[in-house]
Amino acid sequence: MVGSENEARITAAEFRGGAGTAAWRVTATGPQAVFRAVSLTQAASLVGPAVEAAERLGILADIDVRPEGVIVCVPDRDFGGISAAAIAFSASVSTAAASLGLEPDPARIQSVGIYVAQHSATDARPFFAAALGYEDLGDGDAVDPLRRGPQLAFNPITGDVPRRGRTHFDVSVPADQAEARVAAALAAGGRLADDSHAPAWWSLASPDNHGVDIAAWSDDVGD
Structure with a gap:
């Protein structure tokens, strides 16, 4: 269960050192990525793969879809640190975004x-x-x-x-x-x-x- 006492947690440095996290940054609320889109339809195309990865890896992700892009976050809900599974989740989302033509935009992360x-x-x-x-x-x-x-x-x-x-x-x-x-x-x-x-x-x-x-x-x- 995400947020449980027995869940493995990692630091921001460990997250960013993981494979497939290049598009992601860690802010005060947890790991986050922004992928640019040219339409609401294109942005929404990432929702399915992101939800599948979240369900498979036990991540409670926030997905915010706008015509200009999609923001995917792994919120730190209890100040307990980042879920270790966030690395694999981030890599899966980034791979799906690339296949859909969604470019990462770290300058918009905040x-x-x-x-x-x-x-x-x-x-x-x-x-x-x-x-x-x-x-x-x-x-x-x-x-x-x-x-x-x-x-x-x-x-x-x-x-x-x-x-x-x-x-x-x-x-x-x-x-x-x-x-x-x-x-x-x-x-x-x-x-x-x-x-x-x-x-x-x-x-x-x-x-x-x-x-x-x-x-x-x-x-x-x-x-």
């Missing part, structure tokens, strides 16, 4: 989270979960049960002013795409607020001072 900073005496998670129809995940996160919307994380700020909410977006992209994404945001009028954690992440601000962190999710992450 996962988006929203980080809610809250006063240390406040628990804002119940409110956001109720308003968005989300479910609790772990000790401090909340997720869309169908994983359509961005994951939420709640970070206490000790000593901050009560009743003052602070929220920023966290955009997790493959490590080889991060600097290009930062450069594009700066060229579009953004401001570099903090690069002391680079190349792990860059904190940016919009022209009117809304926060966005660009996080380089490295395939060399071992834990």
Whole structure:
């Protein structure tokens, strides 16, 4: 059973070192691949092979079909790590995509989270979960049960002013795409607020001072 305690888990580095994973990257939510398409019909042609591979290998995959392409994810549902079977699943999907003329596009791979900073005496998670129809995940996160919307994380700020909410977006992209994404945001009028954690992440601000962190999710992450 996927997500069980006895399931073999691997690291991001082990996944990316597996055969057939060249089109895939690991972000904050797990392994993901994007394959470009020219029509909804072409994109949907990958669903059958992907479902067959998922059923055969015991993977609970997310498959998002759009006219511009198809996104296939192996979501990390419990912070337990990547299923070892994800390597074989990814290889099968990539082979099927190639046979259908669907080209991989790693530059489009990303996962988006929203980080809610809250006063240390406040628990804002119940409110956001109720308003968005989300479910609790772990000790401090909340997720869309169908994983359509961005994951939420709640970070206490000790000593901050009560009743003052602070929220920023966290955009997790493959490590080889991060600097290009930062450069594009700066060229579009953004401001570099903090690069002391680079190349792990860059904190940016919009022209009117809304926060966005660009996080380089490295395939060399071992834990």
